[in-house]
Amino acid sequence: MKIIGSFVSPYVRKVLACLVLKGLDYEIDPITPFFGDDTFERLSPLRRIPVLIDGDLTLCDSSVICAYLDEAYPGRALLPADPKDRARARWFEEFADTRLGDVFIWGLFYQRNVRPVVWGEPCDEARVEKSLSTDIPAALDYLERELPAAGFLFGDVDLADISLASFFRNAAYAGFEPDPARWPKTAAYVARVLAEPCFATLLPFEDVQRSVNPAGRRAALLEAGAPLTAETLGTRTPKRGVMAL
Numbered sequence: 222m223k224i225i226g227s228f229v230s231p232y233v234r235k236v237l238a239c240l241v242l243k244g245l246d247y248e249i250d251p252i253t254p255f256f257g258d259d260t261f262e263r264l265s266p267l268r269r270i271p272v273l274i275d276g277d278l279t280l281c282d283s284s285v286i287c288a289y290l291d292e293a294y295p296g297r298a299l300l301p302a303d304p305k306d307r308a309r310a311r312w313f314e315e316f317a318d319t320r321l322g323d324v325f326i327w328g329l330f331y332q333r334n335v336r337p338v339v340w341g342e343p344c345d346e347a348r349v350e351k352s353l354s355t356d357i358p359a360a361l362d363y364l365e366r367e368l369p370a371a372g373f374l375f376g377d378v379d380l381a382d383i384s385l386a387s388f389f390r391n392a393a394y395a396g397f398e399p400d401p402a403r404w405p406k407t408a409a410y411v412a413r414v415l416a417e418p419c420f421a422t423l424l425p426f427e428d429v430q431r432s433v434n435p436a437g438r439r440a441a442l443l444e445a446g447a448p449l450t451a452e453t454l455g456t457r458t459p460k461r462g463v464m465a466l
Contacts, residue, residue, distance in 0.1 A: 223450055224249045225261065226270030228426045229394070231326065231387040232283040232318070233271040238383045238419040239287050243297045250450045251430060251442065255339050255459040268460075284314060287380055301375035310381035313367075313374065317384040324360050325388045328352030330395040339459050357397065361404045368410045378417050386414035394431065 224240075226233035228251050240247050252261070254268045265272045265281045273280045273289070280286050291299040300307045329352050336342045364385070368374070373382045389399070389411045401408035414420065426447045433441040435457075443449055 222247045223274040225252065225257075225264065225272040225274070225454060227251050227253045228423060228430045228447075229253075229391070230270050231322070231391050232269075234387045234390065234420075234423060234427075235283050235380075235383055236271050236273070236286050236290075237423055238387070239290055239299055239380060241419040241422055242299065242378070242383070243290060243294055245290070245294060246448070248448050248450045250453050250455070251426075251438075251447070252453060252455040253339075255335075255461075256455045256457075257460070258454050258456045261454040264454075284318060287314075291380075299380040301379060306375045310375060310379060313381040314384040316363075317388055320360055321385065321388040324352050324356040325392045325395075325397075328356055329397060330391045333395045353397070357392075358403075361399055361407050364407045364410075365404045368406045370406055370409075373410075373414065378414060378419070382414045382417075383419065386411050386420065390415060390420075390427075 222240075222245065224233065224236060224247050226236075226249070228234065228237070228249075230253070237247070237249070252270075254261075254265070254270050257265070257268060261272075262268055264274075264279055267281065269281060271281075271283055271286060273286045275289075275293075278289075280289055287299060300310050328348055332344045332346075332349050336344055373379070375381065392398070399408040399411060425445050426442060429441045429445050429447070430438060439449060439453065
């Protein structure tokens with residue numbers, strides 16, 4: 222089983238955490254969509270990550286991939302058994318992928334961490350200010366009403382928890398942490414989920430990907446023990462297009 226996509230992507234992180242949770246082995250080509258070659262574009266026509274290759278099956282979109290993993294591979298379930306809880310879990314995954322993706326990734330992380338590095342463009346400070354003053358607080362106010370004061374959403378940690386927490390790691394990379402005085406349940410919940418082994422085992426690879434020059438990144442990831450593919454679909458020059466981190 223192969224995954225194409227950067228360790229730092231919240232959508233890739235979601236899939237990798239689910240693979241860890243289910244005890245499934247994988248290899249990864251840790252590229253960002255901006256640096257994918259023509260083969261990558263054939264596999265992912267929207268130039269989005271992650272991409273899953275499992276034998277003769279190729280899938281795009283993290284939610285589609287996670288649903289496939291849960292249905293195709295027995296063992297640790299990614300969703301709760303009760304139909305009502307399953308529906309709510311899917312909603313939290315959707316809320317994370319869409320709303321948290323918009324406010325944390327495109328409104329903050331992309332502006333502060335990607336635009337200057339990849340494109341050499343200045344951060345859109347107006348977009349960041351709106352995210353920090355209006356959009357992020359509204360999203361966190363909602364989560365504060367919905368999240369449990371202890372434990373996880375549906376008993377054991379599952380896809381809903383993984384989906385939500387994944388975006389907060391990118392928010393932290395962009396300098397934002399939920400204020401425990403304003404959002405105590407959310408701050409504590411995010412810390413609990415990110416401390417789970419399914420996330421903690423990925424953090425060293427994220428640290429390497431964030432800190433090492435691209436020219437030496439694969440060697441550094443291999444040294445850190447990352448299960449890399451033998452070949453990469455990455456390029457040296459970024460390409461614009463419709464894409465998601």
